[in-house]
Amino acid sequence: MTPSVKLKPYITQVRGIAYKPDEIADTPFENSVPLLKANNITDDGLDSSSLIYIAADKIKSEQFIRAGDLLLAASSGSKKAIGKNAHFPESFSGSFGAFCKVVRPKNGLHSDYLKHFFKTRYYRSSIEKAVQGANINNLRNEHLDDLEISLPPLNDQIRIAHLLGKVEGLIVQRKQHLQHLDDLLKSVFLEMFGDPARNEKGWPINPLVIYMSEQPNNGLYKPQSSYGSGMKIIRIDSFYDGIVQNIEELKRVEVTDAELLKFEIRPFDVLVNRVNSIEYLGKIGVVPAIAEPMVYESNMMRFRLNHEAMLPVFLMYFWRTPYLKSQINSKAKKAVNQASVNQQDVTGLLVPQPPIDLQKQFSTIVEKVETLKSRYQQSLADLEALYGALSQRAFRGELDLSRVPMSL
Template sequence: MNTAWKKIKLGDLLTIKHGWAFKGEYFCSEGELILLTPGNFHEEGGFKIQIGKEKFYSGAFPKEYLLKKDDLIIAMTEQGAGLLGSPAIVPQNDRFLHNQRLGLLQIDHQKAITKYIYYLFFTKEVRNSIFSTATGTKVRHTAPKRIYNIEINLPPLETQTRIANILSAYDDLIENNLRRIKLLEEMAELTYREWFANFKIGGKPLEIDKNTGLPLGWERRSLTLLGEFLNGYAFKPEDWEESGFPIIKIKELKGGISNDTPRNNGSKIPSKFIVKSGDILFSWSASLEVVVWQGETGLLNQHLFKVTPFSKIPKSLLFLALKDSLNIFNNLSTGATMKHIKRKELDFVEIPIPQQDILNQFDNVISPIIKQTLNLSHQNRLLKESRDILLPRLMSGKIGV
């Protein structure tokens, strides 16, 4: 470490402001102002929009709790494993509310820059210190005074800026790829609805059979006639290991593989439960979701279907048909504490199926789009791995900028 770096406590660099206790009677499902929660943080760090799950607020509140763009906040409560101390930077002005359980970091900019402190809260040293001093049994939480006592080695402002710029370059590329993936996914979904709901190809309406309500030569088939729905392996806690293939659960389906993902060497698991990049996964319990798996090879846990299309049914069609049917499945789901669908619901949901030449034509349009999203996701994994290797070394001064 360079001698220009100085040992200092976080309390000498910043103060932490608690959020406001917003009143429950003004929570609503839509609106202009989003009430931030620990659910708006990625576990390792970073801001997360929860599409369809955001809390909105319609009541009066002190204006000092309306966050500004580039405000730095941290999760003061461990709502999920590894979340305690996770940092996030607010992405826009006058949109997000500073809720309780979140801390707003007010930094002395003569000593430190915001983006450097942001990445500091990614490091294991800081996060482990926060966790080790946290209180609570079921839900752990921290307090400003505990964070103030954490000691760090702080470089000069110029070095902080250069470190932050290097790490930000990786994050900017990752974010740009995520935006491209979202646009490609929207393009594929719009194309599916145009062909299979509006019955238009290339903007031209197809001739409709008055008896079936479908284009001439089309038919309706249940999902079970389009592919195999394999439920995952019933892993037990004693099957969880520290090395081997990641066990893909609902959590991994939504957030990808993390350090907390359990693993298994796969030696006693039938090969049919192996999941590879490009496989269709369908969560039928708790949170109904459909994805094309974009992570590393893993093992399928129960409560997830691996969906394999039958011969002559394009994977692209089956994937988009399932995504388009999620609203139907949500309406068919049962269960008081944990919503789920039963296998028989797969027979209930029917999909319009055209002649083989139209299926092939559709696949020729959509498969390259899905392939591109997989390539971008692969790029992001490599970028993230590189950033995660660099981050602790840069932040500790083990390598120069």
Template sequence: MRENASHIPFSELVSVNPPPAGKLSGLVPYVGMADVTNEGRLARIVERPAAEISPGQPCFRDGDTLVAKITPCMENGKGAFVRGLNGATGAGSTEFHVLRPRPGVDPRFAYYCTRSRAFRLEAEAMMTGSAGQRRVPAAFFSRYAVPNRTLAEQQAAADIIDAVSAQERAIEASIAKLRSLRAGVLLRAFSAVEGGKVPDGWTRVALGNVVPRVEYGTSEALDRNRQGLPVLRMNNIHDGKPEVSDLRYVSVPVPARLELRYGDVLFNRTNSIDHIGKSGIWREELPRASFASYLVRVNPDPSLLIPEYLVEWLMHPVIRQRVRSISTVAVQQVNVNPSRLLELEIDMPIERETQRQIVESLHVLDEQINRERTELAKLRKVKLGTVDHLLAGNG
């Protein structure tokens, strides 16, 4: 590396897409695009026979960095620091660039350089190709400048970011533990759902006995014009509640009966097989909103069933499986006929107070999870700011 320059081309720190050291054989560790996260981590490593690895697929080893080259994976942050191969050579998707640190370069420093906002923005600006198939060329790494640091300075910067990353992983582990605890509480509270004898104080009836009617949402065309009425779509339901950060809007008048009201229960009747049946409850997250026809409103009779209990029942793993079993396959999606949904049997406490107690025990855990999520979001902002401050190239 040049001693007097404040910034140097990234390619002086790393070798880009180095060739494999030898011929692959046996079972080869393999990483596809789905095996890395938007946070820049390896989610899993699978194995593939060497015969299935084509000559054009990139190879890597421990200490290398994977960077997604194709849109939108690159912009979303897809990539990973490679570890856990124990001396083996791995192979991956052709949509990865492999960066191998040169001698005298801390591998973590090279990896963290790819996690800055400046790196993503400049890589995006240099993408080539048509829409939907745009890629970052290998030449980008010769043009992108990174801070010129001694090995000791690289290690110090990487140590600081590692410390923040350790806190990040600790919070993620806490969230996972709370989610596991919630799943256990859900399974115990809804044990009657598994079938068999109905407990004392409970009843088992067709859902249609406690949900008087099902209402379809609007079928009007939607757009991004914020002057219209916000409309919830199938991707706006997450973890039992609406997500209103990515909305579409309807520009024509919508009947008043199709506007959402506090406490409305929404059921996703059309989606992929993994997401069909997602449900949530509307808590007036927006002053006014409607819902698209891929969703249906399934409000219960409030004298028999509280809406919060209905949502928890709809999200139960056993019920999600029953919903899948009554779905029909359409083009790239599956659909649930609401009439079939109302035929499913719901197990529920007769007393609404008991229903509330069950829901409250779950919501206490939800509040803890949400607090941890908030802390995680704050920490990730701190981490990104730290990376930008220490490692972003601006030469």
């Protein structure tokens, strides 16, 4: 087993650039370079869709991103966001803002090996524990310096990175397959029903309430002391513009008979988030088949559709269109850090009504694609479990590397 060492002697930490609002622009200008921010760092790597630009002469030489660097979110109001990172296999002709930092490996620490270390549960839990209790979470140098890492010889680091990289590549492929299937269903929806904003197929358009068998009802509020046992309760993190997920992981709450009668969930019920940040306000969740009674919490509303007029799967895909989202945004009541919609806002949303037979055809297509997606999702879960197990053994120094090739 390879002994662990403190990370400090093997990394250089570089803090990002502090800038004034008048020093940056949303588009490139003469002698400018892109400046990355914490929101450009995602779980799947770097998102370069919302870059800002700054004059190159504002950047010190060590603040330019080099091949092998890892860019970390160093300050954030979210403990989940702090420490998230992106690896740069090649140099990047730009820099990064003050809420980020670069970690630059040295002294025999291979950058690909460090990249995978920064994906371990040990790293994630250590960072979250280090910033616990702070309102604004700051990743200080000592938080990284004090991390312990198993440091085998360089060739073994390369072998470990090669092995983990192979599994990581398969994970990326599975995610791409799932994204392609999602894109396929979006295309099928538009092909069958057209763009609802233009309504080129001439479907009747009515307020959503016309298609309801039961109008919206806000959910159940229970104090924290009521949680722990009882019935499962659907909470706001259980869905995002789609089917309610992870039913088996729902929390439980004590519910009276009268509360169950009023707030009980049934398959194909439609849930709408009524209070959230403007980005997530109005997200929809359709309840799948469920094996036991359950209820839903107070920051959402539930309604039921007349399935002879409109199917939940059609409404779910319609709900994802810019046409619907713009309606929700126009009805939103905005406050500090959040917004809300009420029952009247939801019942008044304008929704086209294609023939029910066409909706049923679409539902059949969705069912077939979802069956295929479930296989990919299981494969993805298996690969992620494999990556986690290999990573854990690798960074404990427990992997047999004799049959793992070295790839530079």
